[in-house]
Amino acid sequence: MQIFRQNQHGSHYDRSSSPINIKGMQDSKPDISEETLRHWLVAVANHRDKSAFRALFDHFGPKVRSFGMSRLAQQGLAMDLVQETLTTVWTKAHLFDTDRGNVSTWVYAIMRNQCFDMLRRVQHNREDAFGDDIWPLFDVDTHAGDHGDHKLDALLNQYLSKLPKLQREVVLGIYLQELSQQELADRLGVPLGTIKSRLRLGLEKLKSLLEKHHD
Amino acid sequence: MIKHHPSDEMLLAHAAGETVLGLAIALSAHCELCPACAAKVEHFQHKLAMHHLPLPDQTSEAARSGAISESVSKGSVDQSGVASGDSAWNSSWDSSWESQDNSLDSLFDAITATPAASAVETSAHDCSTVSLATEVKGFSYSLPKAFRSFVANPALASSWSGIGHVSRMRLDTRDGKARSSLLHIAAGGEIPEHTHKGQEITLLLHGHFSDEMGDYAPGDFMVTDARHQHTPKTLDGCLCFTVVDAPLHFTKGLSKLLNPIGELIY
Numbered sequence: 001m002q003i004f005r006q007n008q009h010g011s012h013y014d015r016s017s018s019p020i021n022i023k024g025m026q027d028s029k030p031d032i033s034e035e036t037l038r039h040w041l042v043a044v045a046n047h048r049d050k051s052a053f054r055a056l057f058d059h060f061g062p063k064v065r066s067f068g069m070s071r072l073a074q075q076g077l078a079m080d081l082v083q084e085t086l087t088t089v090w091t092k093a094h095l096f097d098t099d100r101g102n103v104s105t106w107v108y109a110i111m112r113n114q115c116f117d118m119l120r121r122v123q124h125n126r127e128d129a130f131g132d133d134i135w136p137l138f139d140v141d142t143h144a145g146d147h148g149d150h151k152l153d154a155l156l157n158q159y160l161s162k163l164p165k166l167q168r169e170v171v172l173g174i175y176l177q178e179l180s181q182q183e184l185a186d187r188l189g190v191p192l193g194t195i196k197s198r199l200r201l202g203l204e205k206l207k208s209l210l211e212k213h214h215d
Numbered sequence: 216m217i218k219h220h221p222s223d224e225m226l227l228a229h230a231a232g233e234t235v236l237g238l239a240i241a242l243s244a245h246c247e248l249c250p251a252c253a254a255k256v257e258h259f260q261h262k263l264a265m266h267h268l269p270l271p272d273q274t275s276e277a278a279r280s281g282a283i284s285e286s287v288s289k290g291s292v293d294q295s296g297v298a299s300g301d302s303a304w305n306s307s308w309d310s311s312w313e314s315q316d317n318s319l320d321s322l323f324d325a326i327t328a329t330p331a332a333s334a335v336e337t338s339a340h341d342c343s344t345v346s347l348a349t350e351v352k353g354f355s356y357s358l359p360k361a362f363r364s365f366v367a368n369p370a371l372a373s374s375w376s377g378i379g380h381v382s383r384m385r386l387d388t389r390d391g392k393a394r395s396s397l398l399h400i401a402a403g404g405e406i407p408e409h410t411h412k413g414q415e416i417t418l419l420l421h422g423h424f425s426d427e428m429g430d431y432a433p434g435d436f437m438v439t440d441a442r443h444q445h446t447p448k449t450l451d452g453c454l455c456f457t458v459v460d461a462p463l464h465f466t467k468g469l470s471k472l473l474n475p476i477g478e479l480i481y
């Protein structure tokens with residue numbers, strides 16, 4: 001079963017038909033946009049594309065090292081931070097939802113989590129790691145329920161992740177957190193009618209996604 | 216309904232990873248219960264990402280915002296009295312990055328030799344669908360994900376203990392003076408009137424309690440200090456997470472540059 005959506009977007013990055021001139025981008029002052037980063041990440045996710053990863057490595061590497069120097073104040077540790085951060089980018093690229101997330105923000109979160117743990121490691125000489133528990137790197141995680149059927153949950157999570165954020169929030173609030181519509185309206189500070197309509201739209205979308213799946 | 220939230224400054228320090236562990240857990244747990252604060256932290260994270268990991272064309276965009284961007288464009292923030300920050304490194308390190316070609320290539324090779332994380336293995340940790348809970352006085356309480364490493368790990372958390380209505384589980388967060396605990400007050404319980412020596416953070420996770428100042432519901436995040444004197448009591452029983460003597464002055468770093476916070480928040 002395809003759990004992770006990125007796989008379905010292989011066509012975003014097709015090296016043969018729309019080559020990205022990575023080398024050229026590095027030579028002159030690069031013209032890197034969020035879009036470029038996303039293409040590289042998708043290429044890594046779908047094809048384990050090393051040249052795309054090299055471009056990400058060269059874009060983020062020096063910046064992560066600077067951040068590491070300012071926080072950890074040791075060149076060796078700063079390079080450890082580069083290695084840890086970019087290894088996660090390489091090994092987990094396919095788990096990141098490029099449709100919803102911002103690549104730089106995701107890399108920042110990986111770096112921040114690592115750095116948080118490294119600082120504590122330096123101070124306490126222990127191998128504990130808490131960063132990823134405190135700031136989950138993957139959105140799906142935040143909303144994973146505690147229901148029995150994990151397969152169905154994974155599928156539902158995948159579909160839920162396709163809902164617009166506002167609808168998702170309401171569907172999750174009602175069905176996972178078991179809030180009443182009024183409680184949810186109060187929490188989100190919107191009228192009850194808005195909750196009702198977001199819920200209706202969200203459920204309709206979910207239903208159509210599920211039907212498509214069972215065809 | 217949640218009425219008490221952490222300050223924007225605290226949420227920003229949280230997004231920057233600059234608080235002690237106990238406070239980070241409290242803030243993360245609050246955000247899991249409070250979509251509004253979760254959205255703020257997400258926003259701050261994005262701003263911080265743009266600051267620390269800028270795209271080539273963002274230097275000019277950033278120049279239009281406040282203190283932070285000044286540090287970006289000038290490469291230092293001396294005028295605010297704070298030692299040169301992270302951004303000063305950026306330009307100099309950017310250029311020395313390429314001069315260490317050999318070691319970079321071996322680093323690159325080492326990273327790309329690592330296999331991709333398997334979906335199964337990752338979902339066991341990152342996308343866990345297993346619920347987190349703790350049992351005290353015959354009740355089982357679900358816990359936010361930030362507690363994952365602590366619960367059921369005797370090396371990091373004590374077992375529940377206490378007398379009368381009040382039970383406590385101490386978490387070993389190694390935060391210096393700051394001490395973090397889960398606190399359970401059984402139905403009908405009351406904590407005798409007390410004040411606080413230092414700062415105290417209380418996050419209500421389950422149930423309700425009230426004191427002389429008002430009623431609190433799950434998700435409420437309170438900061439109390441020596442000026443507060445209160446007698447919390449609970450009718451239905453409650454589970455809280457408390458951090459006492461938490462330094463609310465954040466460690467060095469970005470959040471110090473944000474006085475006034477200005478652009479980063481709005």
Ligand SMILES: [Zn+2]
Nearest residue numbers: 220221249252
């Ligand atoms: Zn809040």
